[in-house]
Amino acid sequence: MVAALQPRRSTSCRVWSAKQTDTRVMLIDALLLQLGYNATLVAIGAALLGVSAGVTGTFLFLRKRALVSDAISHATLPGVCIAFMIMVALGGDGRNLIGLLLGSALSAWIGLLCLNWLTRNTRLAEDAAIGSVLSVFFGFGVVLLTVIQTMGVGRQAGLEGFLLGSTAGMLWADAMIIAVGGGATLLLILLLRRPMTLVSFDPEHAAARGLPVARIDLAMMGLVMAVTVVGLKIVGLILIVALLIIPPVTARFWTERSDRVVLLSGLAGGISGYVGAAMSASAPNLPTGPIIVLVSFTLFALSMLLAPNRGALAAILGHLKFQRRVHLRQGLLALAQGQPIYERLTLRLLSRAGLARADGVATEFGRARAAKALRDEKRWEVVRTDQAHEAAAALYDGLRDIETVLTKDQIADIDHRIGGPQEIPA
Amino acid sequence: MMLELASNNGIANTNETLTESPLAIRGLTVSYGQKPAVFSVDMTVQAGAMTAIIGPNGAGKSTMLKAALGIVKPLSGQVTAFGKSLDDQRARIAYVPQRASVDWDFPTRVIDVVLMGLYRELGLLGRLRARHKAKAMDCLNRVGMRDFADRQIGQLSGGQQQRVFLARSLAQDADLYLLDEPFAGVDAATEKAIIAVLKSLKDAGKTVVVVHHDLATVTDYFDHVFLINTRKVAEGSVGEAFTAETLQAAYGGRLATAQIDQLSRVVG
Numbered sequence: 001m002v003a004a005l006q007p008r009r010s011t012s013c014r015v016w017s018a019k020q021t022d023t024r025v026m027l028i029d030a031l032l033l034q035l036g037y038n039a040t041l042v043a044i045g046a047a048l049l050g051v052s053a054g055v056t057g058t059f060l061f062l063r064k065r066a067l068v069s070d071a072i073s074h075a076t077l078p079g080v081c082i083a084f085m086i087m088v089a090l091g092g093d094g095r096n097l098i099g100l101l102l103g104s105a106l107s108a109w110i111g112l113l114c115l116n117w118l119t120r121n122t123r124l125a126e127d128a129a130i131g132s133v134l135s136v137f138f139g140f141g142v143v144l145l146t147v148i149q150t151m152g153v154g155r156q157a158g159l160e161g162f163l164l165g166s167t168a169g170m171l172w173a174d175a176m177i178i179a180v181g182g183g184a185t186l187l188l189i190l191l192l193r194r195p196m197t198l199v200s201f202d203p204e205h206a207a208a209r210g211l212p213v214a215r216i217d218l219a220m221m222g223l224v225m226a227v228t229v230v231g232l233k234i235v236g237l238i239l240i241v242a243l244l245i246i247p248p249v250t251a252r253f254w255t256e257r258s259d260r261v262v263l264l265s266g267l268a269g270g271i272s273g274y275v276g277a278a279m280s281a282s283a284p285n286l287p288t289g290p291i292i293v294l295v296s297f298t299l300f301a302l303s304m305l306l307a308p309n310r311g312a313l314a315a316i317l318g319h320l321k322f323q324r325r326v327h328l329r330q331g332l333l334a335l336a337q338g339q340p341i342y343e344r345l346t347l348r349l350l351s352r353a354g355l356a357r358a359d360g361v362a363t364e365f366g367r368a369r370a371a372k373a374l375r376d377e378k379r380w381e382v383v384r385t386d387q388a389h390e391a392a393a394a395l396y397d398g399l400r401d402i403e404t405v406l407t408k409d410q411i412a413d414i415d416h417r418i419g420g421p422q423e424i425p426a
Numbered sequence: 427m428m429l430e431l432a433s434n435n436g437i438a439n440t441n442e443t444l445t446e447s448p449l450a451i452r453g454l455t456v457s458y459g460q461k462p463a464v465f466s467v468d469m470t471v472q473a474g475a476m477t478a479i480i481g482p483n484g485a486g487k488s489t490m491l492k493a494a495l496g497i498v499k500p501l502s503g504q505v506t507a508f509g510k511s512l513d514d515q516r517a518r519i520a521y522v523p524q525r526a527s528v529d530w531d532f533p534t535r536v537i538d539v540v541l542m543g544l545y546r547e548l549g550l551l552g553r554l555r556a557r558h559k560a561k562a563m564d565c566l567n568r569v570g571m572r573d574f575a576d577r578q579i580g581q582l583s584g585g586q587q588q589r590v591f592l593a594r595s596l597a598q599d600a601d602l603y604l605l606d607e608p609f610a611g612v613d614a615a616t617e618k619a620i621i622a623v624l625k626s627l628k629d630a631g632k633t634v635v636v637v638h639h640d641l642a643t644v645t646d647y648f649d650h651v652f653l654i655n656t657r658k659v660a661e662g663s664v665g666e667a668f669t670a671e672t673l674q675a676a677y678g679g680r681l682a683t684a685q686i687d688q689l690s691r692v693v694g
Contacts, residue, residue, distance in 0.1 A: 062532065191550055198542055202528050205594075207497040208521035208604075209545065210513060256578040258533045387615050391573030394583070 030278035039281035042167040042234070045178040046273035046292060049231050050243060052182035054269025055189055056227045057244030058251070058262045059220050062200040067130050068115065068221060069244045073228045073237045074134045075111025076104035077141025080162050080232070081148055088151070097174055100162075101229050104237075108225045111137050116218070165236035165289035167277070174233055181230035185223055189262075196220055197258055234277075235289035242293040243269060250300040253307035272296035324349055325399045329373065331355070335362045336370035376402045382414045446509045448473050448602040448633040449494065449519075454503030456486070456493040462501075463489045467658045471602070471635055476628050477650040478638040482677050485655040487637045488524065488606050495521055495604070507602065517546055520600035522591045524607050530580045536590050537575040540565050543597030565596040568626075570619050585616030592620055603627060605636045609643075621647055644668055 026035065033040045060066050083103020088094040111133050118129035145159060158166060189196075198206045199216045207213045224244065231240045251264035276292030305313050324345075331346040332355065341347055341360045350356035355366035362370060379402045383389040392405040402411060449471040456464040464486035471477055479487045493500040496512065507515035520543075540562040541554065548554065566572045569589040579587065588608055595603060603624070609617050624634050624647075638644065644651060644664065651668045653659035653676040660672035 064529070194545060194548065194550060198545060201532050201534060201539075201542065202523065204492070204497050204523040204527050205521060205542075208495045208516075208519070208523075209598075210516035252533060256533050257535060257538065261533050387570075390570065390615070394574075394581075394586070 026282035027279060030282040031275070035278075035281050038167075038170060039278070041172065041175045042170050042281065042288060043274055043277040045170065045175045046167075046234050046277035046288065047270045048179055048182040048273070049227070049234055050247070050269035050271070050273025050292070050296075051266045052185045052269075053227045053231060053240070053243035054247035054251075054265040054267070055262055056185060056223045057269075058248040058258075058265045059189070059193075059196045059200060060224055060244060061248035061252070062197070062258060062261070063217070063220065065126070065221075066245045067127065067241075068112075069224050069228065070241045071115055071130045071134045071137075072108050072112055072221065072225050073240045074141075075137035076108045076228060076232060076237050077138055077162070078144055079103035079105065079107025080159060081141055081144035082107070084148060084159060085144070085151075097177060097233065101177065101232065104162075104232060105225060105229045107137065108228060109222075112218075112221050112225065161236070162232050163236050163238055164287060165232070165234045165239070167234055167280075167288040170233065178230050178233070181226060185226050185230075188219075188223060192216070192219060192223075193259075193262070201258075234273075235292055239289045239293050242296060243272070246293070246296045246300050247272065250296070250303045253303040253310045268296070268299050272299060322399075328353065328355075329399050332366075332370045332373040333377070335366055336374040378418050379406075379411065379414050382417055446473070447471050447506075448508055449604075449635065450506045451490070451494050452504045454490065454493055454505070455501045456489050456498060457501050462656060464493065464500075464654075465657050467503075467654065469494075469652055469658065469661065471633060472650050473633050474628065474631055475650045476624060476634045476636070476648045477652055478636050478644050478648040479652045479654060480638050480641065480644065480676070481654040481659070483639075485676070487654055490654065491521075491604055491606055491635075491637060495519070497521075517598075518601040520595035520598040520603050522595045522603070522605040522608060524610065525584060525587050525591065530582075530587060532579065534579055535575070536566065536571065536577050536579055536582070537562055539579060539590050540593045540597050543594040546598070562593075562597055565593040566590075568596060568623055569593045583613070585612035588612050589616055589619060592623060596623070600632070602633045603635070605634070607637050607639060609638065609640060641673070 029035050030039055030043070033043060057066070057069070060069055080100050080103055083100050083106075084094040086103075087096060087099050092099075115126075115129050115133045118124050118132065119126045122129075124132070148159060195206070195211055195216050196219075198209075198211060199213050203213050206216075227244065228237070228240050231243060235243060247265040247269040248261060250268045251261045254264055255261055272292050272295045276295040277288055279295065280286040280288040280291040303311065305311055308314050327343065327346045328349050331341055331350045334341050334346075335350075335356060341350070341356075347356070347358065347360055350360075350366065351358050354363060355369055356362050380396055380398075383402070383406070384393045384396055386393075389406075389410075395405050406414070447470045449469070451467060451469040454464055454467045454469075455462055463484075467486075467490060469490075479491070481487050489498060492498040493503070494505050494512075496505075505512050507519060512519075537559070541548075541558065543565070544558050544561065548558065563572060563575060566575055569592050571586060571589050571593060574582065574586065574590075579590065582590065592605075592608065595605075605624075608620055612620075624636070627634055636648070638648070645668065649664055650662065651664055652661045653667065653672050655676045655678070659676040660667040660669075
């Protein structure tokens with residue numbers, strides 16, 4: 001790693017910026033997987049984890065049970081600790097990752113069953129049940145963690161690493177576990193995507209068709225649990241929920257189709273995992289999991305701001321544009337009916353468009369447009385009362401030029417029905 | 427001797443119609459908490475007919491339907507479909523839930539919702555082919571929603587949403603259609619479109635059951651009625667079972683005398 005960096009470092013001509021350049025070069029190297037064995041393993045592992053978490057999380061999000069993942073992830077802690085204690089008691093060193101993950105899966109499953117039982121058989125709403133399961137399991141786990149710390153010095157194997165993830169000592173075998181776990185999860189989702197979508201959209205309809213809704217829900221949660229367990233090593237149990245929830249809500253900004261939300265969410269998760277892991281490897285002491293979550297959040301923030309249709313900026317611009325159109329239309333109709341216009345914005349917009357003078361008197365062009373606007377009103381009236389034009393009528397907003405939704409022939413037909421002067425252009 | 431034989435035959439006959447009914451419910455009780463919403467109800471749906479389930483608010487109309495289909499777990503009762511166990515016959519049954527039961531901001535287009543009706547045909551991994559899309563478009567056409575195929579479902583009006591739900595059930599090619607309040611909060615155009623589709627289903631020999639709340643249109647739309655107020659009040663053809671007496675029994679004091687008078691005129 002150092003050898004790879006040497007030549008570039010020597011090309012850096014200004015000494016005072018050497019350190020800054022260093023970090024930048026390191027990040028590029030990290031993104032290109034040039035930072036050595038461990039960093040490469042972590043980056044690939046994190047990308048795989050990101051994809052499977054993003055894809056799995058989408059169904060959780062569509063089913064409106066995103067927070068269940070928080071309960072599941074917190075419920076892994078007692079299992080990790082008990083598995084460690086058992087392995088130590090059996091004479092091992094307690095650090096076997098597969099053993100720890102099995103333990104965490106078992107206690108997460110118990111937590112999930114508790115959650116389901118509470119929501120089904122008591123009057124607790126799901127949010128309250130989530131809070132109870134999450135805190136009780138996590139509290140119990142922390143107690144066990146303290147017990148382990150007093151058990152014997154030097155043997156605790158950094159179990160706290162499972163809280164926020166720790167990638168420092170990641171091994172080839174660990175990466176393989178993530179790859180196999182993530183791959184199996186994706187395969188199962190490919191198999192279950194249709195029933196899971198059906199259940200998420202309309203559970204009553206799904207039940208009426210004989211789909212085992214409860215079992216599909218359980219399978220969905222089982223997949224979430226698998227992702228959680230697999231992600232313990234890299235992001236840890238506290239932050240895994242972010243990898244399950246943020247990518248789908250990011251993806252939702254860009255599309256109105258559930259299958260595309262799934263794909264985009266996987267993409268967003270994969271990018272977050274990869275870039276986050278690379279960034280954390282490019283500087284000393286940057287925690288991997290939290291950086292991945294921050295990268296994921298950056299994608300979310302950008303999407304929220306910039307996405308067309310559903311983005312915040314699009315909404316603001318859309319509102320302003322809409323407001324201007326309303327004012328212009330009202331202005332034109334006022335001109336057509338010879339009513340005075342008092343609103344300043346309306347006057348300004350009319351004069352800027354060359355429809356009226358600053359004092360509100362219509363120009364030649366303005367009079368023509370005003371007559372057309374009035375005519376369109378009448379045409380829309382016909383469209384909206386005629387069932388044959390239903391699809392067009394659904395687009396009515398009081399502003400649209402009729403020729404944007406109807407053909408010339410249709411307009412001529414409507415004009416014929418309205419009667420009156422026919423010379424007004426469409 | 428002769429008499430005995432005759433009466434035995436009679437029993438055999440009723441049993442036969444009972445078992446072959448598209449939907450036969452026996453002793454169905456559903457309870458939320460300690461208060462039964464539906465109590466020991468029997469219903470035998472007439473094949474090839476259009477039946478309205480009517481009753482006052484909270485009488486258990488929707489609950490009965492949901493429990494019959496296993497969406498809500500009943501406390502007791504047996505349900506058979508086409509003379510066999512319900513689970514064997516699910517492919518022949520299409521259910522249209524209330525519009526409000528779904529989140530309309532769900533990321534899906536109109537055509538995708540109708541394609542969900544083809545779930546059984548597609549299976550877990552079957553590829554979506556042109557003929558599936560053509561079929562979905564045809565179903566949309568039947569409810570007058572073809573032009574809306576690519577719109578996001580949240581952009582639709584209530585009536586249009588209801589028609590999309592109906593199109594999804596048409597895609598199932600069922601023999602028994604169960605609709606829960608399809609006319610609630612929809613415009614007149616939608617009501618007309620839906621009733622036209624339902625009548626065409628009936629003409630094709632299908633059976634239609636509708637949870638209905640508008641007493642004024644019962645005689646126009648339906649040939650059979652099932653009156654319920656937690657318990658069954660009356661069941662039969664509109665002429666027999668939709669009378670001033672049965673309405674009084676089902677609605678009790680909830681209908682004003684004027685309304686009853688008005689309805690009696692409709693009923694005749």
